[in-house]
Amino acid sequence: MAAPPKDAFRLGFVGAGNLAESITRGVIRSAVLPPASIRTTHHRAERRSLFGSFGCRILETNAQVVEDSDVVIISVKPQIVKQVLTELKPFFTKDKLIVSIAAGIKMKDIKDWSGKSRIIRVMPNTPSAVGLAASVFCTGETATKKDEERVSKLFGAIGKVWTADEKYFDAITGLSGSGPAYIYLAIEALADGGVAAGLTRDLALGLASQTVLGAAAMVNQTGKHPGQLKDEVTSPAGTTIAGIRELEKGAFRASLINAVVAATDRCRELSQS
Numbered sequence: 001m002a003a004p005p006k007d008a009f010r011l012g013f014v015g016a017g018n019l020a021e022s023i024t025r026g027v028i029r030s031a032v033l034p035p036a037s038i039r040t041t042h043h044r045a046e047r048r049s050l051f052g053s054f055g056c057r058i059l060e061t062n063a064q065v066v067e068d069s070d071v072v073i074i075s076v077k078p079q080i081v082k083q084v085l086t087e088l089k090p091f092f093t094k095d096k097l098i099v100s101i102a103a104g105i106k107m108k109d110i111k112d113w114s115g116k117s118r119i120i121r122v123m124p125n126t127p128s129a130v131g132l133a134a135s136v137f138c139t140g141e142t143a144t145k146k147d148e149e150r151v152s153k154l155f156g157a158i159g160k161v162w163t164a165d166e167k168y169f170d171a172i173t174g175l176s177g178s179g180p181a182y183i184y185l186a187i188e189a190l191a192d193g194g195v196a197a198g199l200t201r202d203l204a205l206g207l208a209s210q211t212v213l214g215a216a217a218m219v220n221q222t223g224k225h226p227g228q229l230k231d232e233v234t235s236p237a238g239t240t241i242a243g244i245r246e247l248e249k250g251a252f253r254a255s256l257i258n259a260v261v262a263a264t265d266r267c268r269e270l271s272q273s
Contacts, residue, residue, distance in 0.1 A: 008033070009150060012069025013040040014062045014084060015076035016047045019101060022128040023073070024054055026157035029131075039065055066091040071150060074100045074110075081105050085113035092116045097147045099154075103173060104271040107140050107166060117142045120151050123169055124158065125176050133159030134176040138166040170271065174264030182259055187212055 011033055013020040020040065027033050035055025041062060042048050048058050059065050066072050066088050076084050081102045092098065098119045100110050111117050119140030124133045135155040139148060148163075155161045164172065187208045194204030218229055234240045247253075 007146075007150065007153075008037060009070040010068060011038045011154070012065040012072045013038070014065055014072060014074050014088070016040045016042040016051055017075060019124065019128060020073065020075045021050065022133075022158055023154060024051065024056065026128070026131055027154060028054060030157040032153050032157050039068055041065055062088060063091050066096065069096065071097045071099060071147075071154075073154075074098060074102055076102065078102045078104050082109070082113050085110065089113070089115050094118065097143065097150070099151060103177065104267060106271060107138070111140065118147070119143060120147060121166060121169070122151065122155060123172050123177055124155060126180050128158040131158055134162075134179075135159060136162045136164050136169070136172050136176070138164060138169065170267040171260075171264045173267040174260045174262075177267075178263040179260070182256060183212060 011027070013024070024038055027038065028035050036057060038051075038054070039057040039059055040051050041059045041064070042051070052058050057068075059068065062084065072092075074081060074084065081100070092114050094116070096116070096118070098110060098114055098116060099122060100107075100119065101122050101124060103123070105121075107119050107121050110119050110121070117140050120137050120143050121140075122135055122137040124135040127133050128135075133155070135158070137148075137151055137155070152161050187205075190208035190211070191201070191205040194207060195201055199207070215229075218224070219226055222229070230244075234244065
């Protein structure tokens with residue numbers, strides 16, 4: 001029998017969507033918490049059944065989830081966060097940590113709606129579904145060191161975790177939040193190129209996705225700058241430089257830079273509306 005976690009606490013999800021599911025799977029798989037320490041509720045029977053199959057505790061209302069938890073993750077859609085927090089305000093006692101993963105919702109608003117300042121805001125991304133998320137968090141004024149450690153463990157169970165000031169969260173959304181879509185587009189385009197060059201669709205897509213995965217691992221694991229790794233593959237008058245030349249003609253790097261800036265600007269607009 002596995003030993004219980006040294007820092008056992010009760011984790012509650014207000015909102016039991018896909019990201020809550022990914023976090024739950026990662027937390028259980030990594031033995032950060034036992035399933036019985038996790039609780040949630042949902043209006044749809046299939047979601048309650050899914051979390052119940054993990055061994056989580058299924059309660060009747062969000063208020064019960066908050067009352068029965070030490071750490072409460074707010075994982076509802078951004079447009080209903082105000083309504084949800086306002087309704088749950090009487091149940092957020094000072095001993096509870098509020099963790100928000102709602103995109104674009106600032107800690108100031110969370111504090112106003114919940115009446116509490118013990119808050120941590122987290123920006124994960126969709127590769128959390130396969131345990132490869134890039135998550136960034138910032139802390140509210142009364143969040144403790146233990147709160148930070150707990151959040152690091154929770155989100156470390158689904159990928160890598162960084163900390164940053166909240167003022168950078170629009171840019172983080174533009175890069176790592178929206179970034180997977182840019183890479184999916186690149187993978188699709190690489191595969192289309194393979195098909196245009198005569199490969200079967202299945203082979204082209206497999207090679208494209210594995211190439212992106214391997215290149216990312218090279219950056220993460222070697223510590224080398226991407227430019228250095230690019231140069232190591234690029235021989236004089238060879239095939240790679242011929243391809244890079246075409247990418248430069250199409251403003252490949254400028255397009256990615258502009259995509260991140262445009263997404264950042266849009267995130268800023270949405271958070272101010």
